Amino acid sequence: MKFWLSAAVLLGLAVTAAFTVQNEYFFFAAYIVVQFVILATAWNILGGYAGYVNFGTGAFFGIGAYTAVLLIKAFNLPLGLQILASATVGGALGFGIGLLTLRLRGIFFSIATVAVAIILQTVILNWRYLGGATGVQILRPPVTPPFDNYVKMLFCVAVLLAIVAVAIARYVEGSWVGRGLRAIRDSEEAAECTGVPTLKLKLLACVVSGALMSAAGAPLAMYQSFVEPESAFSLNYSVSALAMPIIGGTAHWIGPVLGALLLGSIQQLVTVTISSELNVLVVGVLLVFFVVAAPEGIVGLARRLLRR
Amino acid sequence: MSAILKVEGLSKHFGGFTALDSVSVAVEQGERFGLIGPNGSGKTTLINCISGSLRNEAGSIVFDGHEVSRLPAYRRTRRGIARSFQIPRPFKSMTVLENLIVPLQFVGHLKTADAETQAIELLRGMGLADKARTPSDRLSQVELRKLELARAMAARPRLLISDEAMAGLSGSEVDEVLKILFDLNAQGITIIMIEHIMQAVMRFSQRVVCLDAGKIICEGPPTEIVKNGDVQRAYLGA
Numbered sequence: 001m002k003f004w005l006s007a008a009v010l011l012g013l014a015v016t017a018a019f020t021v022q023n024e025y026f027f028f029a030a031y032i033v034v035q036f037v038i039l040a041t042a043w044n045i046l047g048g049y050a051g052y053v054n055f056g057t058g059a060f061f062g063i064g065a066y067t068a069v070l071l072i073k074a075f076n077l078p079l080g081l082q083i084l085a086s087a088t089v090g091g092a093l094g095f096g097i098g099l100l101t102l103r104l105r106g107i108f109f110s111i112a113t114v115a116v117a118i119i120l121q122t123v124i125l126n127w128r129y130l131g132g133a134t135g136v137q138i139l140r141p142p143v144t145p146p147f148d149n150y151v152k153m154l155f156c157v158a159v160l161l162a163i164v165a166v167a168i169a170r171y172v173e174g175s176w177v178g179r180g181l182r183a184i185r186d187s188e189e190a191a192e193c194t195g196v197p198t199l200k201l202k203l204l205a206c207v208v209s210g211a212l213m214s215a216a217g218a219p220l221a222m223y224q225s226f227v228e229p230e231s232a233f234s235l236n237y238s239v240s241a242l243a244m245p246i247i248g249g250t251a252h253w254i255g256p257v258l259g260a261l262l263l264g265s266i267q268q269l270v271t272v273t274i275s276s277e278l279n280v281l282v283v284g285v286l287l288v289f290f291v292v293a294a295p296e297g298i299v300g301l302a303r304r305l306l307r308r
Numbered sequence: 309m310s311a312i313l314k315v316e317g318l319s320k321h322f323g324g325f326t327a328l329d330s331v332s333v334a335v336e337q338g339e340r341f342g343l344i345g346p347n348g349s350g351k352t353t354l355i356n357c358i359s360g361s362l363r364n365e366a367g368s369i370v371f372d373g374h375e376v377s378r379l380p381a382y383r384r385t386r387r388g389i390a391r392s393f394q395i396p397r398p399f400k401s402m403t404v405l406e407n408l409i410v411p412l413q414f415v416g417h418l419k420t421a422d423a424e425t426q427a428i429e430l431l432r433g434m435g436l437a438d439k440a441r442t443p444s445d446r447l448s449q450v451e452l453r454k455l456e457l458a459r460a461m462a463a464r465p466r467l468l469i470s471d472e473a474m475a476g477l478s479g480s481e482v483d484e485v486l487k488i489l490f491d492l493n494a495q496g497i498t499i500i501m502i503e504h505i506m507q508a509v510m511r512f513s514q515r516v517v518c519l520d521a522g523k524i525i526c527e528g529p530p531t532e533i534v535k536n537g538d539v540q541r542a543y544l545g546a
Contacts, residue, residue, distance in 0.1 A: 179406070179413065183402075186402070189361055189381075192360070193360075193393075194385060194414065194463055195386050195414035
């Protein structure tokens, strides 16, 4: 109840801001931060709860973006349907990739996910209809009332998506599914021998995680008015989506949210004030710092301080 | 008495190494069954095949009248085969209580509240009740062994496979674990005990099978096994 109340307040704040704050750049930057909240939360469902490190976030994100592009070009579908379709494609992709790779454990699974990202990027790169390597220009449709600005509207949509993602992660975490995933992370063999259908649960986590990642990618086309494979499938998404939960803490749903807000905001600040290249360094430095100093992330750090 | 578990012609290779060579063995309902053999003789491979952690290449495993050798491990657990691990594998991010809730929920399909009540009851039987809220990575060796058994029992098995539950424990701790196993057997649970501590396995078992190099070299009551020439050769060398 408290969760849903806070979520409603947050969404209310976002919409209010959209109508009161004039500076459009604020929303342009905030959208990216919120997008990373979705990606980090989605990554954590498989990577944090089950311990299967997915290096292919970029693949899911890019497929989400290109599903939207395809639907815009072919049928001119509205944004809501683009997101739903992207989530469906992402979920299906998660199922397929999961079936192929989830029998691999540890580092082998991670390598397989990198491979998938490269394969999918290559496919899009050679798909003329979707612009190929040069990318594709998208014309934004007129903004949906009551909004008066497309970027502000996208920001509100992203906040809504983030709330949905966090709610799903929170539900998974507290349910028997989450307990099973934790058992898998701790010892897959013991989990299987205590009645946990490990492959099914991992597949489920992979589908949910993939659907959310692709949903996060869907609005990219409208946000940038332009999509090209190199940036849509960027390894940066994979690295950030992994670094943010680790920095925030993987054991609790709030971890990825905190990590994404912290890291995402710093990245945006650095991009504006210093350089757009330096923000990758920020991720690296913070990641190393947290792995060494607080392996359980901000959440673990807070718990330790509270116990004292 | 009728056989609850019937293994026939079971074979398993790892590359060119033959870990199990056409092993056939039957365990009776309610029996206390001992499995011994020198290191590398295939004991753990055999029970990994029975519990489903490994797939056998040839042969059949019939549990309670059903062929289970093609079922994934979790389905065999749901049918009533539970095991403990030689090297304890607790769910270390969870408390002792939560460790037991996993099988209670996934096998017994209980609600969390009911699962907690039953978990506490099981822990009491093992003498672990006061550790229920302790994170499982803070347990001592003997407590970990007990947790292994308790978690296996939480799956409500009819066949419990205890893989060296006593290795590395002190004399009085061995007695403690033995008593737990005797109690479980008295409740009607069939038990397969794999053990290196001869005194324990001989005291516990009604029937003992000795494996060597993937083959059964002898089978009989404990008193006969210790006198058997093949067993002595396998353990001590000829």
